Amino acid sequence: MSDIQCPVCSSKLETAPTPHQKYDALTYDCPQCGKYVLEEFADTNRELYDSKQLISAWIRLQNKRGNNGPFISANFSKEDWFKNLRNMGFPQTVNEKLDGLLKAYADIVRDDYDKMVKTIQHPTLISDIAGKNYEEIKGLNRLLAELEYLWSEPSHPNEHIRITAKGWQRIDNLLKPSYSSDLAFIAMWYDPSLDNYRESVKKAITVCGYEPIIIDDVDFNDFIMDEVIQFIRQARFLILDLTCSPEIDIQANSKVIRGVRGGVYWEAGMAYGLGKTVIQTCRDDDCSKRRIHFDLSQYQTIFWKQDELTTEIRPFSSHISNPTFTERLAQRILATVGKGNYIAPG
Ligand SMILES: [Zn+2]
Known part of the structure; x- marks a missing residue:
């Protein structure tokens, strides 16, 4: 210290x-x-x-x-x-703080429903709700207990807490809009050189219990835009691939210059704006890496190489040595959004 x-x-x-x-x-x-x-x-x-x-x-x-x-x-x-x-949506009213705190507890507990949270051990709770200090957390815990969303251990009132059945119902309601589906949206450049990447990402998504949604950008026009917006709204999370390559034949594709994929950034902005989880990937080559826009370069990216694209995934029950890109991506999905309920046909 x-x-x-x-x-x-x-x-x-x-x-x-x-x-x-x-x-x-x-x-x-x-x-x-x-x-x-x-x-x-x-x-x-x-x-x-x-x-x-x-x-x-x-x-x-x-x-x-x-x-x-x-x-x-x-x-x-x-x-x-x-x-x-002040306009970034951080909790301001007491009710917003109560909801924010309850969601933060759900994040800590995950599916260990018996878990007792010793709130003093989680100083990040204060910043989760844009709070003043630990005393405020204790006060909010008391209110959450009065609402019967929390049970508080009598020996450590308002400090050792557990989420009640009513609390989980509340959490479910709070999370519903973004948890309404098992869809995963893939935002990527549609080029034949990325066919293997595409299959590999689809595999990682389905193994985790989600249905991959991919819309070819050859269809990108005003008509399809509403559909894209709808899918991103519904999606539980978004996979964003930043791979690109400079256009040599400008005449063949006059809209794409210098290789950066505008559509992919548009989809990313939309997903971030809706508060969706975004998992970034990118081909491990200089050309793609140097073109990652600084707005996104601050987020963690999973880099991949052509020879580690596979549609085989080993069981996650044991430790996987030298995980492939597909396996690393699946692990990231499970760690950030958890397992979905979708079962791929066949
Ligand atoms: Zn600090």
């Missing part, structure tokens, strides 16, 4: 921050906020001070999405970033 405090939430840090490799900034690992990079910054900055809870919640959200080094720039204070933080 060091004596250094997190400049965002003031928690004591277990390890001192380390200098960032590239920028004049420090990398922090805070028990409450998570991991982030903070540029040399006046800590007394009024706007920063006023927005601390929201910044902590923002870092937590980025970490949950797989970005383990969200960058807080000194320039942010001059921008509308702080104002925008």
Whole structure:
């Protein structure tokens, strides 16, 4: 335990921050906020001070999405970033916080329904709900217990809690819009060179209990757009492949230049906007990697090579040595969205 405090939430840090490799900034690992990079910054900055809870919640959200080094720039204070933080959908009212906290408990418990959550051991709960401090968590636990969504252990009132049957019903209702289907949408470049990738992704998706949905971009026009929007809305998650290749014959495909696939980015933006889980993949080649737009380069990407595309998947019951891309993708799906109920015909 060091004596250094997190400049965002003031928690004591277990390890001192380390200098960032590239920028004049420090990398922090805070028990409450998570991991982030903070540029040399006046800590007394009024706007920063006023927005601390929201910044902590923002870092937590980025970490949950797989970005383990969200960058807080000194320039942010001059921008509308702080104002925008207020419109990013973090819980503000007490009811939003109650719902947010209940969902955070569901994330911790997963399917271990007997699990007793010792809330003091989860400082990230505070940033999950953009809360002030641990006392607020205890207060919200009391309210959740009054609503009969939580059972609280008498020896540790409002601190050791378990989700009740009524609580699970509430969680189900909260999650329904995004959990309405076992569809998985694949956003990718439709090129014959990616046929094996396509089969491999379909396999990983079906093994995990989801139905792969893929719409060829040759059909991309106004008519099909509504359908795409509908599918992305319904999808439980989205696989986004950023593989591309520069166009040489511009005349043959006048809309695609410099190889970046606009349609794929459009679908990604839509999915992120709807709060869907997005799993990014990309061919492990220089051409594709260098074209990943900086908006997406901050999220974790699973890179693949042509020779590891397979439609064979070994059982996950035992440890898999040297997993192929298909196996790594399936493991990521199970880890982030869990198992679906779809059974592939045949
Ligand atoms: Zn912190």
